[in-house]
Amino acid sequence: MSDEVAKKGITGHVGGWIKGILGLFVGVGSGVVVMYSNAIVNSVVKPTRPVANFAVSADGLTVSCANHATGDSGWWDFGDGSTLDPFDAGQQTQTHTYAKLGTYSVKLTVRNFMMEENERAVPVDLTTPPKTLPPEISALKVEPLGNSAVAPAGFRISGDVQNAERLIFDLGGDSLPVVETQSGRFEKFVVFDKPGVQMIRLMGLTGTTAVKREASVTVTAAPRGSVSVVVKVTDSGTQVEKRNATSTVSIPLPKKGEARFERPVSAEPGFTIADGQVAKPDPAVVKNVKLELQPDRKSGKLVGDWAATGEALAKEAKNADVMLPLTLSLERSVPVTLPTETLSAVVGAGSQVTAIGLPPRRLGLQNPQRKLELQISRANPDGSPDVLAFEPDLKPSWKGATASRPGIGYGFGAELKGDQLQVRMQTKQ
Secondary structure (H helix, E strand, C coil): CCHHHHHHHHHHHHHHHHHHHHHHHHHHHHHHHHHHHHHHHHHHHCCCCCECCEEEEEECCEEEEEECCECCEEEEECCCCCCCEECCCCCCEEEEECCCCEEEEEEEEEECCCCCEEEEEEEEEECCCCCCCCCEEEEEEEEEECCCCECCEEEEEEEEEECCCEEEEECCCCCCCEEECCCEEEEEEEEECCCEEEEEEEEEEECCEEEEEEEEEEEECCCCCCEEEEEEEEEEEEEEEEEEEEEEEEECCCCCCCCEEEEEEECCCCCEEEEEEECCCCCCCEEEEEEEECCCCCEEEEEEEECCCHHHHHHHCCCCCEEEEEEEEEEEEEEEECCCEEEEEEECCCCEEEEEECCCCCCCCEEEEEEEEEEEEEECCCCCEEEEEEECCCCCEEEEEEEEECCEEEEEEEEEECCEEEEEEEEEC
16 A cells, blocks of 8 residues: 555545534534524513403492503403403503492403413402492572562572482472482572571481581562562473493304404484494404494494404404494483573562563573563562462563552563563552
8 A cells, every 4th residue: 555545545534534523513513503592582582471460459339450460461351341441561550430330340361472362350249339428518509589589589599419318408488398319519499478587408318427508598578569570480492411321242253255244233212323432442353343323323333344364363353252342422302391490579669661680591402492480469568479460471572461459550561572571560549
């Protein structure tokens, strides 16, 4: 064997060894790269699974949810058909107030940025009435109607009562106490026919707790022989009543080939639909959701498009019907008769015209109608009224009436000019 041949053989063996060693390192290196790549994906790229964890406490009709959840996005569903509230990972407490007593389910759904999802529902029992606050009368005001407090005199009584289950109005005079069951601002009217100090009392009751306020007014006697004009004003018409109705519309998953959906929607009896809003539909499931109303606005349909098809849609919807919270703004016209206001004025002897300013018409009243009742009387020696003329439905131009008493005759007329009633009186000895 020559030296050249031996070198070639050694070179060949060395080259093979080197190739084998390099191949070994490359194989091992590849395994190391793969191993560490998986570790990086698992620990850095893949996020922690979301956990919908929270605690619920209630105060009356308001619930507070202490947020212990992990996740990047999601929503709160308070189970009363209200709009879904977005989940905020940085918000420690989520509150919600229910409109009425009942049993509800509070559900939290959270997702991470890989769209992995977790949810939790907690039942909430709000069937026990909330603790009641003591009643409070924050105001009681008595104002005379007209130019003076001469009998017969009208007064407006107004005020504000809070937290009362029952209200008892004692308006004095010969009237009986009035019991009502609604707190808030109030306005009442009363006429005192006889002179003297008149007491007005108001009591608010809640359980065994009561609060009372009172006020007094002094009604003076009309001069003997003077004539009093009393006008009672009653306004009526129609008013638009508005309310919101919440519900959840169930949309079944589509059959093969269906790209759109529609579901019928109806207003409550007697109402029309002014508008409708769908609370934050999931864009991965449905899109272009809107409410189409019929011309009479008593009904319509909820329509939209499916955002996916087949198995992709079923997966996004969790193989269940799609639930869309819907809020309808409802309206209806209701007849309204406002409380009667009483105005009075005293006129002297002789021929003259007395102008009585009428109250302004209430804003927002549609098809308004105003009824005027007129009574003209003379004061008897004991202060009681001696009725000279009475018109239960006074027209804009009242030709009048006549009356006679020993030694004197009366003639009356009236005309409505704008917001003033001008009453004419003529006497003849």
